[in-house]
Amino acid sequence: MPRRLTKRGEDRTPLTGDYDAVICGASFAGLAVARELAGASCPDGSPARVLMLDRYEVGERQTSACGIPTSWLESMGLMGAHRQTFGELVVHTPHHTVRWPLPWTFSTFDYPELCRLLFEQSDCEFETAKVNGRTGHKLHTDRGDLTAPLIVDGMGWRRLLAGGDGFQPPDAPLSRGLEVHPGGESDDLEIWIDRKYVPAGYGWSFPARDELRIGVGSFDPRFHVKDTTVALADDLGSEAVRYQGNWIPHQLRPATEDGIFFAGDSAGHCLPLSAEGIRTALYFGIACGRELRSVLAGTQTREQALRSYGAFSDSHDWKFRWLLRGQRLVPRLRPRSLRALLTSMTHRRLVGFSFDQYLRIAPPEFAGTPPAPRVRRVAPAAAAAQL
């Protein structure tokens, strides 16, 4: 069980006030927005009041298997959270195994440490509070109401701050993913395309130095992945312990709505073919943060920022649609065609070209040089852990 660090009882004091910007959600998307707002000023030169909210402390609850192109960790100055690097992807089907030589490496990282490092690149205020909804630009939390002209929803697929369009599993375009985190070591980053584990989707084992992250993701939200996650762990001789799972969006949704900014899973910023959503949450979070920063500085209005960020997100739509086609095609392939497709990817030039195109959807250079925070501080979760 993760250790609970969130404020409870008497520590949960009332929380009210007016802020220049409130970022809801302190995971990949929200932390990337906050990074871009470090040191942000208002037109009169005063520091902008930026608040970040999450129902848990920063980094307290892991939300993924934490696999990402290594270049993203490097470009964001997050190598301190690095666990293990892989130059190959091992792909298993029921009848054969192939090794794809990747043109760039993939790494796993430690979630609490990455969140801590990212939080330290920002200088916003942070409070643990559960966001329940909003009325206009007034946010309702379990500790009170807050107002801000700039509000970001980085709280995941529920898209809590949107109008509510009945977007719910199993009818909504969502995948489901579940994994276990037993202790163990391996040199291989592995995936399984095997109907034994999931009719449409894949299983994975992501080693992270002394831990394996073994899971199953189904593109069909009606397929329950619990039994097959346990089966895969069992087949690998690992224990099914320390579960982590969630719904994963596989379709873009509007990145702005009714004056609110959405980044990460709340805007469907998760690549449909692979369910890779960390670097895209960082990428779109950075884009969103840059727009907000110029609103705070008075160089554009909120409406201009909403239009600009919305258009930026929309401009990626065709790439997401292509990946969705791929997601739908793979489960329909006959074993012989699947084998031919997977084997073709063992050719360096083809795998290099495909993975380079895939990386370009959210390239690491986009991270750029982060603005300098006004104050240097320690993330709350880390501070609590030191007690």
Ligand SMILES: Cc1cc2nc3c(=O)[nH]c(=O)nc-3n(C[C@H](O)[C@H](O)[C@H](O)COP(=O)(O)OP(=O)(O)OC[C@H]3O[C@@H](n4cnc5c(N)ncnc54)[C@H](O)[C@@H]3O)c2cc1C
């Ligand atoms: C099992 C599994 C494994 C995955 N593995 C990978 C992987 O290896 N690589 C990859 O790229 N992607 C992976 N993904 C996808 C990836 O986890 C998501 O796309 C990514 O986490 C999205 O980031 P985010 O910041 O938008 O949302 P999240 O990471 O989901 O963060 C949302 C934040 O909002 C907070 N929050 C939610 N509701 C409230 C509320 N009401 N009030 C206050 N705070 C709230 C949460 O506590 C959380 O901190 C995986 C997904 C699953 C389910």
